[in-house]
Every structure is written in structure tokens, then in C-alpha cells.
Amino acid sequence: MHRTRILDHAVLILGALFLTLPVVVAFMTSSHEAAAIHSKGLMLSPGGHFVDTYEKVLTRQGGFTGQVTGARMMMNSFILGVGFALGKIVLSMLAAYAIVYFRFRFATLAFWVIFTTLLLPLEVRIMPSYEVMSGLGLINTYTGLIVPLLASATGTFYFRQFFKSVPEELLEAARIDGAGPFKFFIDVLVPLSKTMIAAIFIIMFVYGWNQYLWPMLMTTDERFFTLMRGIKQILQVWIGSQIPDYNEAFALAVLAMLPPVLVVVVFQSWFIKGLTESDK
Amino acid sequence: MATIEIDKVSKIYHGGVPAVSEVDIQIDDGEFIVLVGPSGCGKSTLLRMVAGLETISSGTVKISGRVVNDVEPADRDIAMVFQNYALYPHMSVRENLAYGLKNRRTPKNEIEARVAEAARMLELGPYLDRKPRALSGGQRQRVAMGRAIVRHPSAFLFDEPLSNLDAKLRVSMRGEIKRLQRRVGTTSLYVTHDQLEAMTLADRLVVLNGGRIEQIGRPLDVYHAPASTFVASFIGSPAMNLVQGELHGSRLAIGPALIDLGQAVPTQGAVTVGFRAEDLQVATGGAAAHADTLPLSVDYVEELGSQRLVHGTVGDQAVTVALSSDAPLSGEMQVAVPLGRLHFFDAGTGRRLAWSTAETHRTTTTANLLETAR
Structure with missing residues (x-):
């Protein structure tokens, strides 16, 4: 047995501090007043304005139209994140199912075409995507926000690899048991993919949640603003001698962190459970 | 059904x-x-x-x-x-x-x-x-x-x-x-x-x-009655011994040994001869060559408990003999070939060559026995 020494702990503590300190600083700073932050910089001690700052951030009507609140932006981000993750999972599972289990012409070619799009970031096709969406009149809708980003090479690739590892005999047994392609997918493949689905959900939710460029292009109506845009908005008010609401920006950032953290925590326990318990 | x-x-x-x-x-x-x-x-x-x-x-x-x-x-x-x-x-x-x-x-x-x-x-x-x-x-x-x-x-x-x-x-x-x-x-x-x-x-x-x-x-x-050398070597454990032999009249030459079959033979000339390890016995009368024995030089012995498998060669062909676990062993042995239980296969195609009446008779009997046992 290796005996834990002080040095080992020191390394661990250092690592932990390195990762958590920025979060702690953001959280602590958010509970001070903007003026105090402006004059004294970042804070490590709690200030006395925790409740009112957060309340203000969540409920104050902001923006030019005064229609958007922090809570609203949070909901928008949430819709984007969940819609994004679920849509990607459904779409990439179906695509992978087709590629792995059905013999059709150019299946391999189709796979490689999908796979090579992995190399192209969203930004490359952002203009054409915008063009299509505006042509369809989907600017300032949730559909417009979510649908164009749903095709996922990463997801398709992961599911393809996973489906390939499912033993062939399972499909054959299901065929003899009278399960058609649809039944096999729903009754066997989907339950078996639970762990994979959880993993992809984590990745995609966080990805969707953190989207900045695409929502900025797609939404001009403030009712569709996401949190990421809100934070930016607050810091943009540096006009003349006005001090930006640092505290509010920090509060929003902290709030923006919570849902992804929650998703990771919840799904990770599933994920690990699935990994350790299931044998295919 | x-x-x-x-x-x-x-x-x-x-x-x-x-x-x-x-x-x-x-x-x-x-x-x-x-x-x-x-x-x-x-x-x-x-x-x-x-x-x-x-x-x-x-x-x-x-x-x-x-x-x-x-x-x-x-x-x-x-x-x-x-x-x-x-x-x-x-x-x-x-x-x-x-x-x-x-x-x-x-x-x-x-x-x-x-x-x-x-x-x-x-x-x-x-x-x-x-x-x-x-x-x-x-x-x-x-x-x-x-x-x-x-x-x-x-x-x-x-x-x-x-x-x-x-x-x-x-x-x-x-x-x-x-x-x-x-x-x-x-x-x-x-x-x-x-x-x-x-x-x-x-x-x-x-x-x-x-x-x-x-x-x-x-x-x-x-x-x-395996239909070919393939079946003969595949069915049964240990696998049936298959050796190259030569038929001259009613005599069968396997390596140095010459065996008198004493009855009609299926063919003449080169032939593959099969016999099961468990049908072979140590020849009585010690090391002296007999009319129906093969000289076996022993390579190694596998003890299975109920029997012992003696692996050796006759001339330069591998032969396995299954003996009871208390059978005497020596480096050079004479093993008796069961004349009624020899199988002959075409040396080229490996297909079975039907020969003695005794043999066909035996298989039909076992078939009948099975039938009545069912």
C-alpha cells in the first residue's frame, strides 16, 4: 500500500484551489456593490448584497425594450441547451442506426461525409445557415435557434462506435423473437445506449448552453436572449462615467454556471452506474 | 412439430x-x-x-x-x-x-x-x-x-x-x-x-x-463405419489410427510388418488402413513378431486414469494404442491388430472401401439394436 504523504495532499489541495478559486472569486465578488468592486477589484470575502443583487438580476426588466429579465434569459438558455442536447441525441442515434444496421448504397460514403464535417466548425457555415433560416422566416424563434445546429457528426460517430460494439447475436435473437427494425431500436438498442445517451447529453447540453455566436445572429428580439448575451449586455453599458454593473455580471455568470453543473452531477452518477453495471 | x-x-x-x-x-x-x-x-x-x-x-x-x-x-x-x-x-x-x-x-x-x-x-x-x-x-x-x-x-x-x-x-x-x-x-x-x-x-x-x-x-x-478418412479421424477419441499400407493378395504390409488378413480384400496395392486405438491389444507371447502384430516403438505415454494412451510409431507412421491402466509397458512392443476391425480407405480419395462380410454384418446388427432400443 502506498502511504499518503503530506506532499500528495499538497498537490491535491493546490489542484483543487486552482480549479475552484476563480469560481469562488466570482461568487464572492458578485455579493458586493458595483462601486466597491470598481474601486477595490476582485473580492475573496463575502459582501452584504447577496440577496438583492441576485434578485435584481433575476427579476429586473432590462434591455432596450425592458422586456427581458435574468430568469427569462435563463429559461431561454435552458430551452436551447435541452432542445439542443435532445435533438442531437435523437438525430445522431437515428443516423448511426441507419449507418450501422442497414445495408444501403454508399453507407460508408455517407458516414465519411458526416464524419468529415467534424472538421468544420459552426462558424464556417454560419452565413449560409443564417441565410436559410431567415429565408424560412425562422429568425427570432426557438426552432431557428435550435434546429440548424442539430446535425451532429460527433454524436453520430459516438453512437456508431457504440452500436458496432453491440453483439450481432443480439440483433439475430431479436429477429427470431419477431422484433422488426423499429422494435429492435426501441426495445433493445435505446435501453442499451443509456450510458452513451447520458454522456452525449452532458456534452451537448453544455455546448448548447454556452452557444454565443449563433443566438446572437438569430435573435434580435430581446425575449429570445440567452444568458450568455445578457452578461455581455451588462458589460456593454460603459458609457460616459457610468460604472458597469460588475456585481450583476458576476451574478449572472454564477447563475449561468449552475445548470451545466447540475446536469453534469445528475448525469454523471447515471453514467458511472451504467459503466460499472452493464455488460453487453 | x-x-x-x-x-x-x-x-x-x-x-x-x-x-x-x-x-x-x-x-x-x-x-x-x-x-x-x-x-x-x-x-x-x-x-x-x-x-x-x-x-x-x-x-x-x-x-x-x-x-x-x-x-x-x-x-x-x-x-x-x-x-x-x-x-x-x-x-x-x-x-x-x-x-x-x-x-x-x-x-x-x-x-x-x-x-x-x-x-x-x-x-x-x-x-x-x-x-x-x-x-x-x-x-x-x-x-x-x-x-x-x-x-x-x-x-x-x-x-x-x-x-x-x-x-x-x-x-x-x-x-x-x-x-x-x-x-x-x-x-x-x-x-x-x-x-x-x-x-x-x-x-x-x-x-x-x-x-x-x-x-x-x-x-x-x-x-x-466411417465413410472416409476424414470422418474416421474426426469421430472418436483418441482419433482413429490411419496408416499407409499395401495390399498384396490377402496380405497387408504396414511398414516393416506383414499381416495375413486371411480373407478377401477390397483392393490391391496402396491403401489407407484405419484401426481404433482401443481395438489394439498388447500381443501375447512377448516381443516375438506374429502373423497379426505390429512392432510399435513407444514415444510417450499419456495416463488418463481409466486407461493409458501409448503413442509410438510403426515404421515411420504414428500409431496410438489405448491400453488398460495396468497393462505392461516397454520401449518396443508388439501390438495385435484386430483383423475384424480394420477399415480400408482409398489411398487417393480417402473414401471407404467395403470389404468383409463380417463388417457389414456388424454394423447392421448395431443398427438393429439401436432400433429396438428406441
């Missing part, structure tokens, strides 16, 4: 050598047929064509008189047991058993009754609510069989179902499969590479080699 007729069935993978060529097998109702052969002989492919998991290149497969070449596996009224069980890992044993019935829209109470019946037969009662991963290999195998039984299919197809089990479990599961098949009386087609499994389970054996049938017959008939 059902018959299965396999008529001139071939499987040719694109552009390649046929994996199965022109195989004919008629399986009677309730019969237990074992397809046996080395790996790559096409036995699994043949089984999978009957199951509908593999397309049939040419020929027809009939189940209960109906041509099923283009029928979906689910609609062939067959059930299959896979080598690695292929249980649905996320379903409990009960759900695994019920899944096929559910897909066939069997009424709920009927499903319950059938699952309970299968569970009782296979002693799976206590495990019905467990997931497959919580079961041992033998139990998983039983669930796989249960999944076949609950369907009440007209035929069972087994694809090497025991090869993932350890030796001891394999023997007991072998007995269980046999007992179960007897009890439900369902026509069965069973694939294995284990000749012992084939011998013990089969009503009739089908020995396959290179996609072709070498021989079809009752296990003892195949054992006593």
Missing part, C-alpha cells in the same frame, strides 16, 4: 469459394440432428440458413413442407440458442423469456403460463427477476434455452450452445439438453465442433467438411 428438408442448399459468398455446397439433409419430426465438423466447415452457415439469418444462394429449405427461403426468421416458427446466449442484458430473465411472445401478441395470461412452465422445467424460478449479468454461465445458458422453449416452436436450432461453458458444466448441460429435447419432442438441429457432444446428443450425425457432407448416420454407425 415439424420436419426440415434441406435440398441441395449452397452458400456462396460473393466471388468466393462456396461455404456450403449442395447439402441434402432430411430431418424427421422430433429428430435430434447434430451437424459436426471442424471450424470453417460450413456447419454454422448451414444452421443460419435454416434460421433465416443467412440468405440461401441456391437450393431450398422446407420447414414442415413449406419452402422458407424468403421467409423472415421470425415467421419460420423456429427458435435458436446462440453460443454466447444473446440474452437482452437490460431485461430481467422473465422479460427475456417473454419478449418473443410479446412481439407475437400472445395474451398476457398465456405468456405468464408459458414462462412459468419453462422456468419450472429449467429450474429458473428463483432467478426470474434477475438480470442476465447476475447469473452464472450455466444459468444464462438455461435462460437462452428457456427463451426457445416458451415459444413452442416447431424446431430448435442450437449454435454451439455449450462451447462457452467449462468442461464439467458442459457435460451436465449436455445431459439436460438431451433430456429436455426428449421431453418436449421438438425437432432439433444442433451445431458443434465437439465430436463427443455430437456422439452423445445425436439421433443422427451429419459430418461436414469443407462445406460438403462427408457422412450422415447414427452415431454408432458413423463410429464403426
Whole structure:
């Protein structure tokens, strides 16, 4: 047995501090007043304005139209994140199912075409995507926000690899048991993919949640603003001698962190459970 | 219940050598047929064509008189047991058993009754609510069989179902499969590479080699009258001794030894002679050469407990002798050849050459005995 020494702990503590300190600083700073932050910089001690700052951030009507609140932006981000993750999972599972289990012409070619799009970031096709969406009149809708980003090479690739590892005999047994392609997918493949689905959900939710460029292009109506845009908005008010609401920006950032953290925590326990318990 | 007729069935993978060529097998109702052969002989492919998991290149497969070449596996009224069980890992044993019935829209109470019946037969009662991963290999195998039984299919197809089990479990599961098949009386087609499994389970054996049938017959008939050198070396353990010999008149020369057969011989000249290790005996009268003995120089001895296997050479050809465990051993031995139990094969083609009347007489007797025993 290796005996834990002080040095080992020191390394661990250092690592932990390195990762958590920025979060702690953001959280602590958010509970001070903007003026105090402006004059004294970042804070490590709690200030006395925790409740009112957060309340203000969540409920104050902001923006030019005064229609958007922090809570609203949070909901928008949430819709984007969940819609994004679920849509990607459904779409990439179906695509992978087709590629792995059905013999059709150019299946391999189709796979490689999908796979090579992995190399192209969203930004490359952002203009054409915008063009299509505006042509369809989907600017300032949730559909417009979510649908164009749903095709996922990463997801398709992961599911393809996973489906390939499912033993062939399972499909054959299901065929003899009278399960058609649809039944096999729903009754066997989907339950078996639970762990994979959880993993992809984590990745995609966080990805969707953190989207900045695409929502900025797609939404001009403030009712569709996401949190990421809100934070930016607050810091943009540096006009003349006005001090930006640092505290509010920090509060929003902290709030923006919570849902992804929650998703990771919840799904990770599933994920690990699935990994350790299931044998295919 | 059902018959299965396999008529001139071939499987040719694109552009390649046929994996199965022109195989004919008629399986009677309730019969237990074992397809046996080395790996790559096409036995699994043949089984999978009957199951509908593999397309049939040419020929027809009939189940209960109906041509099923283009029928979906689910609609062939067959059930299959896979080598690695292929249980649905996320379903409990009960759900695994019920899944096929559910897909066939069997009424709920009927499903319950059938699952309970299968569970009782296979002693799976206590495990019905467990997931497959919580079961041992033998139990998983039983669930796989249960999944076949609950369907009440007209035929069972087994694809090497025991090869993932350890030796001891394999023997007991072998007995269980046999007992179960007897009890439900369902026509069965069973694939294995284990000749012992084939011998013990089969009503009739089908020995396959290179996609072709070498021989079809009752296990003892195949054992006593192998149709070719391939069958002779494949069926029986230890494998039958096959040595090159030469026939001159009624005399047989094997290496340095000359044996007087004393009766009509099937051919003249070069021939492959077969004799089983257990039919050989130490010649009485010590080391002196006899009219019917072979000089064996011993290489090594394997002790099996009940018997000892003596491996040696006659001239430069390998010969194995199975002796009782208390038989005396020496470096050079004279072993007596059982004249009535010699097998002759064509030196070129390896096909069996029929010869003595005694031999044909014996096989028919065993066949008759089997018939009356049934």
C-alpha cells in the first residue's frame, strides 16, 4: 500500500484551489456593490448584497425594450441547451442506426461525409445557415435557434462506435423473437445506449448552453436572449462615467454556471452506474 | 412439430469459394440432428440458413413442407440458442423469456403460463427477476434455452450452445439438453465442433467438411463405419489410427510388418488402413513378431486414469494404442491388430472401401439394436 504523504495532499489541495478559486472569486465578488468592486477589484470575502443583487438580476426588466429579465434569459438558455442536447441525441442515434444496421448504397460514403464535417466548425457555415433560416422566416424563434445546429457528426460517430460494439447475436435473437427494425431500436438498442445517451447529453447540453455566436445572429428580439448575451449586455453599458454593473455580471455568470453543473452531477452518477453495471 | 428438408442448399459468398455446397439433409419430426465438423466447415452457415439469418444462394429449405427461403426468421416458427446466449442484458430473465411472445401478441395470461412452465422445467424460478449479468454461465445458458422453449416452436436450432461453458458444466448441460429435447419432442438441429457432444446428443450425425457432407448416420454407425478418412479421424477419441499400407493378395504390409488378413480384400496395392486405438491389444507371447502384430516403438505415454494412451510409431507412421491402466509397458512392443476391425480407405480419395462380410454384418446388427432400443 502506498502511504499518503503530506506532499500528495499538497498537490491535491493546490489542484483543487486552482480549479475552484476563480469560481469562488466570482461568487464572492458578485455579493458586493458595483462601486466597491470598481474601486477595490476582485473580492475573496463575502459582501452584504447577496440577496438583492441576485434578485435584481433575476427579476429586473432590462434591455432596450425592458422586456427581458435574468430568469427569462435563463429559461431561454435552458430551452436551447435541452432542445439542443435532445435533438442531437435523437438525430445522431437515428443516423448511426441507419449507418450501422442497414445495408444501403454508399453507407460508408455517407458516414465519411458526416464524419468529415467534424472538421468544420459552426462558424464556417454560419452565413449560409443564417441565410436559410431567415429565408424560412425562422429568425427570432426557438426552432431557428435550435434546429440548424442539430446535425451532429460527433454524436453520430459516438453512437456508431457504440452500436458496432453491440453483439450481432443480439440483433439475430431479436429477429427470431419477431422484433422488426423499429422494435429492435426501441426495445433493445435505446435501453442499451443509456450510458452513451447520458454522456452525449452532458456534452451537448453544455455546448448548447454556452452557444454565443449563433443566438446572437438569430435573435434580435430581446425575449429570445440567452444568458450568455445578457452578461455581455451588462458589460456593454460603459458609457460616459457610468460604472458597469460588475456585481450583476458576476451574478449572472454564477447563475449561468449552475445548470451545466447540475446536469453534469445528475448525469454523471447515471453514467458511472451504467459503466460499472452493464455488460453487453 | 415439424420436419426440415434441406435440398441441395449452397452458400456462396460473393466471388468466393462456396461455404456450403449442395447439402441434402432430411430431418424427421422430433429428430435430434447434430451437424459436426471442424471450424470453417460450413456447419454454422448451414444452421443460419435454416434460421433465416443467412440468405440461401441456391437450393431450398422446407420447414414442415413449406419452402422458407424468403421467409423472415421470425415467421419460420423456429427458435435458436446462440453460443454466447444473446440474452437482452437490460431485461430481467422473465422479460427475456417473454419478449418473443410479446412481439407475437400472445395474451398476457398465456405468456405468464408459458414462462412459468419453462422456468419450472429449467429450474429458473428463483432467478426470474434477475438480470442476465447476475447469473452464472450455466444459468444464462438455461435462460437462452428457456427463451426457445416458451415459444413452442416447431424446431430448435442450437449454435454451439455449450462451447462457452467449462468442461464439467458442459457435460451436465449436455445431459439436460438431451433430456429436455426428449421431453418436449421438438425437432432439433444442433451445431458443434465437439465430436463427443455430437456422439452423445445425436439421433443422427451429419459430418461436414469443407462445406460438403462427408457422412450422415447414427452415431454408432458413423463410429464403426466411417465413410472416409476424414470422418474416421474426426469421430472418436483418441482419433482413429490411419496408416499407409499395401495390399498384396490377402496380405497387408504396414511398414516393416506383414499381416495375413486371411480373407478377401477390397483392393490391391496402396491403401489407407484405419484401426481404433482401443481395438489394439498388447500381443501375447512377448516381443516375438506374429502373423497379426505390429512392432510399435513407444514415444510417450499419456495416463488418463481409466486407461493409458501409448503413442509410438510403426515404421515411420504414428500409431496410438489405448491400453488398460495396468497393462505392461516397454520401449518396443508388439501390438495385435484386430483383423475384424480394420477399415480400408482409398489411398487417393480417402473414401471407404467395403470389404468383409463380417463388417457389414456388424454394423447392421448395431443398427438393429439401436432400433429396438428406441
